[in-house]
Amino acid sequence: MPFIPHTEQDIRDMLETIGVSEIEQLFDEIPEDLRGQALTHVPQSMSEQAVSRLMAQRAAQDGQPLCFIGAGAYEHHIPAAVWEITTRGEFYSAYTPYQAEASQGTLQLIYEYQSMMTALMAMDASNASLYDGASGLAEAVLMAVRANRKSGSRRILMPVTVHPAYRQTAHTIVGNQQIELVDLPYDDVGGHTTVESLASYEGEDITALVIAQPNFFGVLEEVDALTDWAHANGALVIAVVNPIAMSLLKPPGQWGDKGADIVVGEGQPLGVPLSSGGPYFGFMCSKQQYVRQMPGRLVGRTVDRDGRVGYTLTLQAREQHIRRSKATSNICTNQGLMVTAATIHMALLGGEGLRRVALESHANTRKLVEKLSSDYFRPRFNRPCFHEAVMSSTLPLKRLLRPLYAHNLQPGYELSDDYPELGESLLICATETKTEQDLDLYRDHLARIIDKQVSAGCPVQPKMA
Template identity: 65%
Template sequence: MPFIPHTDADVQAMLQSIGVGSIDELFDEIPEELRAGKLTRVPAGLSEMEVMRLMQARANQDGAYLNFIGAGVYEHHIPAAVWEIVTRGEFYSAYTPYQAEASQGTLQLLYEYQTMMASLTGMDVSNASLYDGASALAEAVLMTVRAHKKARRILLPSTVHPVYRRVVHAIVANQNIDLVEIPHCTEGGHTIPRSLDTYKDGEFAALVVPQPNFFGVLEEADALTDWAHAHNMFVIGLVNPMSLALLAPPGEWGEKGADIAVGEGQPLGAPMSSGGPYYGFMCCRQPLVRQMPGRIIGRTVDQDGKPGFTLTLQAREQHIRRSKATSNICTNQGLVVAASTVYMALLGPEGLERVARACHANTLALMNRLTAIKGIARAFNRPVFHEFVLRFESPVKETLRALEDQGILGGYDLTGFYPQLGQSLLVCATETRTQEDIERYASHLDTLMNRHPAARA
């Protein structure tokens, strides 16, 4: 959106209109000792041309790489129409609807978003977004503890994104909620349902089921869900929304389905953008709806019988519930949610399925090509969606650095988070990768591996 600054004449006209002599008078209720004073460390203003050059230089620092990194943020094709629509002033300048009198257009779009997400996840209700996928998982944990009323412990598999686990811990640890980590199978890279019997005599509020998990591996979601319900636990499904075009949605896991579904909405129409902004989604069963943070938009009729949209079940702390509010970090990422709504509307169920199938096909092609290289093998033997773990005989960090010199981002180094896996690499392929991309990556990797002594032996 273009920035059009006010001239001095504009400022004076506005001040005169409201009967104020200066901008300082607008803030006269703030004591002088609390004011920041002159902004001496703010650099001098730049011209439009200088700002453009500065921002282009910073953008160029990201480089132009062939990308095979996933790990929670995914490079998907976004139709040009998505952001052409979303950057219209009506969407671009609108923020989260705190008040019931928010514009009908914004409310209708969020209502459509909720409808799509509830359908995609197979759940009853969706809220109008959260800050990101990690905080959405933390919110789901808090929901289950409130709803369970007795237990304050959560079963959290080691196959959950390690950053998500850190965020959840940071948010709930000081609220006397314990996160009990479940080890993964060393052969399959998943949680073995029967291994949960170790915890059957404990009292837990919920089990988190990532699908697919951080390793890209598909979990036995049905068996895990049924086990949790049989032991009086809620089930939190942590899902990649793009995978739900192919995989069973959380609402259909096991006999009763998961109770809450959360995840990162970035795959649905949001560019990677050097790390954000993204948003978290949350859906749940009807009995848990009053525990859900954020806001829900409902469809109704006015006194003349005309359809309209309004906020309902608001649970913000600045509203009437005050200290009884369910959350204080349920930031609505309205603009990115708008992009996801347009993205899903443009692609439809068939388009989403085509994208998901292309991701899976490219991943299998990449996996077969890379594991044919001497010194590289799959770390796990279970099915995957669109990323997988490779184990190397040579140092991963050095290999990635050499690939980057060739303009290739080869994957996500797991040695820091999972040292027990040895020299391991998480690799991803979406629908944006071509056969030529895969061959280019494999060719450079083959050359690098042949140079390493361990690979030649």
């Protein structure tokens, strides 16, 4: 049965009504060389049994390595109840809640999600999610340009310690909209953005300052001082945060004297598994005064004329609903299923549960750093970190990492491509899922490999102090 069950007569009647003889005429504006040809590389159809076997084989190719990578995607324990509930038909197949009277369950869940996120971030309002954390940063930049009407420069100060993929995505989306993303350097000793590095922008027209907490290196930033500097210089503050860290650290709404203005980040740590690269979802919160510049939609709670609680879409500044020139977003259904999982995850763990996850993750990373440290492998920065840390090696990293991969270990994220100035440096991460035995296994394998490389006369850079 065709996906669209139109009969041949239906199709002829429609074509005659619009005045064309065949469907191909509707696409005559597309040049011939850009049109898709036959799908020559698509294999022949397979039975359900054959497809199941093929997919199982491909999933097995990923293996189940012991992962210490992090770098924006984190392996946390997800209670079994999260996805048992999320994949119920009421949630799994529900679509955008256009009709409030028929979508009360979905609307209530989104409302609960928004309430939890505003509590976690100490902000006034939250939208109903974005595509991912990277595009969320780009949306925050666009929102800041709209919201900061006193600024005409459209200049955004962007620390290079913000996730490289986030910075690239933001540049791709806003780079052709007369918005300038200005790189801010980091302190070579601490790995953080210093207030002193902002001195050259004192008194200039700056639209917004981006602050990551923790930053890509896992280092904690001086958020109070940076936030107060931005507000004193007429700039808005865009916070890019890890939601798990916010259960333990000072939330963005309390940074400095006035708090951050816009908060974004990646929601994957909240109940979304590492499923071979996705999906993810982004979150966004803001102060009440900027809520009408927020992309996406907001759900509100009210009562009907009989006094019963009800939920409805209270803000949906999308071109589908208002004039295109007034729209701030094309975000619609996006990652609603991931938000469902995140809401259930946060409800099950509660504030104390999230805090325990953060504490255990931080403790494991500190243990891992201590276990791996030697004359040849040492922490790169000296400031406090959360849940991730940069380690520098006096030996070529590739010689150390290749045998670790062979031992079914994912030892971390190499920084040389994104930060060549750091040389042989590795970003490592340990969450609450790692046991003492896991940490010891990593330490023992690495120590043995280092001994072999040194004994074999591998070139060694000067030992670190």
